[in-house]
Amino acid sequence: MSRQYFATVARGLESLAAQELAELGATSVEPGFCGVAFQGDRKLLYHVNLWARLPFRILLRLEAFPCRTAEDLYRGIQGLPWQDYLTPDYTLAVDATGKTQQLNHSHFTALQVKNAIVDQQRQQFRARSHIDTQTPDVRINVHLHRDRCVVSLDSSGSSLHRRGYRPAVGTAPLKESLAAALIRLSGWQPESAFMDPLCGSGTLPLEACLQGLNVAPGLFRQQFGFQTWPDFDPSLWQSLQTAARKQQRTQLPMPIWGSDRNPDVIEQARLNAQNCHVADHIWFEPIDLQDIEPPTDSGILICNPPYGERLGNAQELGSFYRQLGQILKQRFKGWTVFVLSGNKALSQSIGLKSCQRTAVNNGSIPCQFLKYELYR
Numbered sequence: 001m002s003r004q005y006f007a008t009v010a011r012g013l014e015s016l017a018a019q020e021l022a023e024l025g026a027t028s029v030e031p032g033f034c035g036v037a038f039q040g041d042r043k044l045l046y047h048v049n050l051w052a053r054l055p056f057r058i059l060l061r062l063e064a065f066p067c068r069t070a071e072d073l074y075r076g077i078q079g080l081p082w083q084d085y086l087t088p089d090y091t092l093a094v095d096a097t098g099k100t101q102q103l104n105h106s107h108f109t110a111l112q113v114k115n116a117i118v119d120q121q122r123q124q125f126r127a128r129s130h131i132d133t134q135t136p137d138v139r140i141n142v143h144l145h146r147d148r149c150v151v152s153l154d155s156s157g158s159s160l161h162r163r164g165y166r167p168a169v170g171t172a173p174l175k176e177s178l179a180a181a182l183i184r185l186s187g188w189q190p191e192s193a194f195m196d197p198l199c200g201s202g203t204l205p206l207e208a209c210l211q212g213l214n215v216a217p218g219l220f221r222q223q224f225g226f227q228t229w230p231d232f233d234p235s236l237w238q239s240l241q242t243a244a245r246k247q248q249r250t251q252l253p254m255p256i257w258g259s260d261r262n263p264d265v266i267e268q269a270r271l272n273a274q275n276c277h278v279a280d281h282i283w284f285e286p287i288d289l290q291d292i293e294p295p296t297d298s299g300i301l302i303c304n305p306p307y308g309e310r311l312g313n314a315q316e317l318g319s320f321y322r323q324l325g326q327i328l329k330q331r332f333k334g335w336t337v338f339v340l341s342g343n344k345a346l347s348q349s350i351g352l353k354s355c356q357r358t359a360v361n362n363g364s365i366p367c368q369f370l371k372y373e374l375y376r
């Protein structure tokens with residue numbers, strides 16, 4: 001049976017995520033605002049949760065109804081057959097996004113939805129679900145937009161960018177889903193060398209390695225939201241995981257490097273690589289940028305230098321970006337370089353002419369992903 005889903009993604013990545021979902025077998029794929037609508041059956045839902053690298057959450061759409069006021073919301077939610085999705089022994093959480101003129105506090109919206117559900121349960125069962133905001137059995141998502149309420153079940157549980165291989169994080173780490181999106185945007189293929197000389201806890205090299213070895217990102221996670229749903233099919237889930245393990249490659253044609261001047265974050269990166277069983281495929285070394293040398297004649301270099309919002313002061317950063325530009329220009333001829341920068345003035349200090357710019361958000365920071373071709 002085909003059902004309607006919505007994958008939530010970071011702003012700016014909607015079209016890229018739509019491509020990924022279509023490649024995974026989704027149909028009727030429609031990029032929207034901060035997400036992508038698509039259709040598919042239950043198997044596709046599990047498959048997308050297991051394989052998709054870009055989305056945060058995959059929501060199963062239950063219902064949409066006109067909604068302007070708190071009463072509209074309460075009545076609309078009570079109209080749904082909640083006993084099909086949870087019984088009073090299940091714990092529950094409600095996430096609310098968007099607003100209407102009258103429903104403009106997401107906390108209140110979530111509370112109203114929770115009340116409507118537990119009141120229905122009390123009438124039916126004389127018992128109600130308890131709330132667990134961290135690890136509920138069932139996570140419900142309501143989105144208010146243009147006086148309509150869309151109600152969904154969150155099939156992912158916790159956000160999919162939390163792959164489960166990274167307990168250790170450095171300063172200002174990229175989300176895994178953003179790192180995966182940047183690698184996809186760069187067009188990197190495992191036949192090229194990959195390098196990040198400012199790798200922090202290693203998110204970009206790790207995500208490149210997982211892509212290169214065709215490792216499903218969901219294999220490291222302990223739990224997905226759909227596993228506690230009443231219609232969970234454990235044998236289908238097991239068969240998809242087994243198939244994913246069989247599709248892994250054992251070798252990369254070209255090596256992947258990550259370096260950083262901070263030995264502590266390199267230790268973290270190595271630990272993260274061990275956690276996802278790719279330590280033998282990535283070279284992580286503590287090296288200062290000024291000592292960096294290209295390991296091969298050509299390849300893809302992606303980095304995310306500090307840009308002031310979270311790390312470093314403006315003057316020091318200006319000379320750091322100039323140094324980055326000079327090193328790239330002098331030593332990396334033949335390479336294609338990508339820099340994620342959240343500060344326009346700093347990216348101009350690189351002193352190289354970018355041939356492509358893509359707007360992406362790093363959390364709440366609007367950034368540019370800049371491409372430089374360094375010809376011989």
Ligand SMILES: C[S@@+](CC[C@H](N)C(=O)[O-])C[C@H]1O[C@@H](n2cnc3c(N)ncnc32)[C@H](O)[C@@H]1O
Binds near residue numbers: 171307
């Ligand atoms: C924004 S963080 C990169 C985060 C990384 N992408 C991650 O996901 O963990 C910038 C990194 O640049 C490193 N860095 C700053 N100056 C450096 C230098 N001169 N040489 C090498 N690394 C440097 C910092 O130690 C920091 O880990």
